[in-house]
Amino acid sequence: MFNVNCINKIANVGLDLFTDNYQMVEQFNDADAVLVRSSSLHELELPKTLEAIARAGAGVNNIPLEKCAENGTVVFNTPGANANGVKEIVIASLIIASRDIFGGVNWVNSCKDDPEVAKLVEKNKAKFAGTEIKGKKLGVIGLGAIGILVANALNKLDMEVYGYDPFISVDAAWNLSKYIKQAKSLEEIYRECDFITVHVPLTDSTKGMFNKETFAMMKDGVKLLNFSRDTLVIDDDIVEALESGKVGRYVTDFPNPKVCGVNGVITVPHLGASTSESEDNCAVMAVRQIMDYLENGNIKNSVNYPNCDMGVCNHVGRIAINHRNIPNMLSQFTSTVARENINIPDMINKSKGKYAYTILDIESPATPELANKIKQIDGVLKVRIIK
Numbered sequence: 558m559f560n561v562n563c564i565n566k567i568a569n570v571g572l573d574l575f576t577d578n579y580q581m582v583e584q585f586n587d588a589d590a591v592l593v594r595s596s597s598l599h600e601l602e603l604p605k606t607l608e609a610i611a612r613a614g615a616g617v618n619n620i621p622l623e624k625c626a627e628n629g630t631v632v633f634n635t636p637g638a639n640a641n642g643v644k645e646i647v648i649a650s651l652i653i654a655s656r657d658i659f660g661g662v663n664w665v666n667s668c669k670d671d672p673e674v675a676k677l678v679e680k681n682k683a684k685f686a687g688t689e690i691k692g693k694k695l696g697v698i699g700l701g702a703i704g705i706l707v708a709n710a711l712n713k714l715d716m717e718v719y720g721y722d723p724f725i726s727v728d729a730a731w732n733l734s735k736y737i738k739q740a741k742s743l744e745e746i747y748r749e750c751d752f753i754t755v756h757v758p759l760t761d762s763t764k765g766m767f768n769k770e771t772f773a774m775m776k777d778g779v780k781l782l783n784f785s786r787d788t789l790v791i792d793d794d795i796v797e798a799l800e801s802g803k804v805g806r807y808v809t810d811f812p813n814p815k816v817c818g819v820n821g822v823i824t825v826p827h828l829g830a831s832t833s834e835s836e837d838n839c840a841v842m843a844v845r846q847i848m849d850y851l852e853n854g855n856i857k858n859s860v861n862y863p864n865c866d867m868g869v870c871n872h873v874g875r876i877a878i879n880h881r882n883i884p885n886m887l888s889q890f891t892s893t894v895a896r897e898n899i900n901i902p903d904m905i906n907k908s909k910g911k912y913a914y915t916i917l918d919i920e921s922p923a924t925p926e927l928a929n930k931i932k933q934i935d936g937v938l939k940v941r942i943i944k
């Protein structure tokens with residue numbers, strides 16, 4: 558029986574996939590696997606028994622990835638599962654950044670008791686007029702699951718789209734419309750674009766990427782959309798840029814006390830992925846990945862361990878080992894098994910950065926004694942008997 562703890566609300570269509578071999582538990586410390594959305598796990602102690610964390614979403618800055626890897630806890634996310642939800646809110650945001658729709662709606666509501674409201678509207682509507690997005694230049698920074706959908710969709714709405722992503726994957730490049738202009742640098746995006754939308758993960762290198770210096774390089778009145786993460790933007794600098802008119806509008810999915818209520822800021826309560834479709838997609842992908850890991854030892858879409866897939870075990874036993882990516886690990890595993898006079902008919906070993914993962918299929922049932930012997934090898938972080 559596996560114990561699963563949900564830290565945030567996870568869509569039922571995903572939870573319903575768990576079989577009778579799983580039970581939901583209230584306590585994080587009792588869980589073999591944890592499902593989470595945006596709650597921060599950085600301050601939590603990780604129990605050694607915690608096998609997996611699945612982030613039902615894309616961003617993993619709320620999870621201590623290295624601490625988890627050291628604990629032998631595999632962290633998954635759900636790439637692309639909520640990308641369409643974000644794409645659609647970005648399209649809406651470009652339009653609400655171009656016309657004062659919110660200002661107009663709020664003003665009309667304030668006139669609701671006036672019997673002359675229809676006449677008032679015609680007299681005052683010019684105050685809320687704006688521009689169209691057609692023909693304007695849009696810079697898309699980060700061409701992953703979301704950036705690609707955004708770039709292609711806005712190109713179809715007749716925007717001139719520039720894309721920038723020095724690390725673009727081959728798959729992503731195949732999916733990008735040929736009409737998207739490839740920006741060679743961020744400076745090119747800043748210099749050319751009327752609208753900029755950012756779709757990069759929050760990392761040490763992207764934190765604060767929108768600041769005084771970068772705003773200075775942008776066109777006057779540029780409109781910035783941030784559906785990625787709050788601290789990509791330096792709050793004091795965006796407020797100053799809005800006050801000076803350098804930035805015309807800032808639409809952000811991440812309200813905080815510094816930007817809420819500031820003229821020119823449109824704050825959205827982290828709604829990018831809050832559609833039933835995105836929530837369902839993320840939940841299903843997260844649960845399937847956890848089940849495959851717990852039941853078969855397979856890893857798909859992990860952000861701190863390598864992908865590793867041996868399918869369902871057709872041999873008598875299977876052992877899964879989380880370990881450091883250092884020399885001589887594999888030969889120590891195989892010789893430990895050989896000393897027990899057990900054959901290894903199949904195996905896989907993959908690495909990702911400082912960490913590696915090995916699955917050994919063996920011709921005897923895996924025993925706690927054998928697992929303990931492997932655990933003694935220097936560099937081993939966790940050993941699991943799958944079968």
Ligand SMILES: NC(=O)c1ccc[n+]([C@@H]2O[C@H](COP(=O)([O-])OP(=O)(O)OC[C@H]3O[C@@H](n4cnc5c(N)ncnc54)[C@H](O)[C@@H]3O)[C@@H](O)[C@H]2O)c1
Pocket residue numbers: 614615616617636637639640643698699700701702703704721722723724725726729756757758759762763784785786810827828829830831
């Ligand atoms: N608002 C929301 O509800 C919501 C929903 C989903 C994702 N997000 C955020 O959006 C981010 C992107 O999501 P995704 O699904 O597109 O992820 P993704 O991993 O598919 O794409 C990220 C892209 O950013 C690129 N990149 C990384 N560093 C870069 C840099 N310095 N300059 C340019 N490009 C860079 C990568 O190469 C990759 O192609 C997530 O990390 C998350 O923070 C927010």
Ligand SMILES: O=C(O)CC[C@@H](O)C(=O)O
Pocket residue numbers: 594595613614615616617639827829830831
């Ligand atoms: O779970 C959510 O609502 C937000 C998810 C989003 O920020 C993500 O990074 O995928």
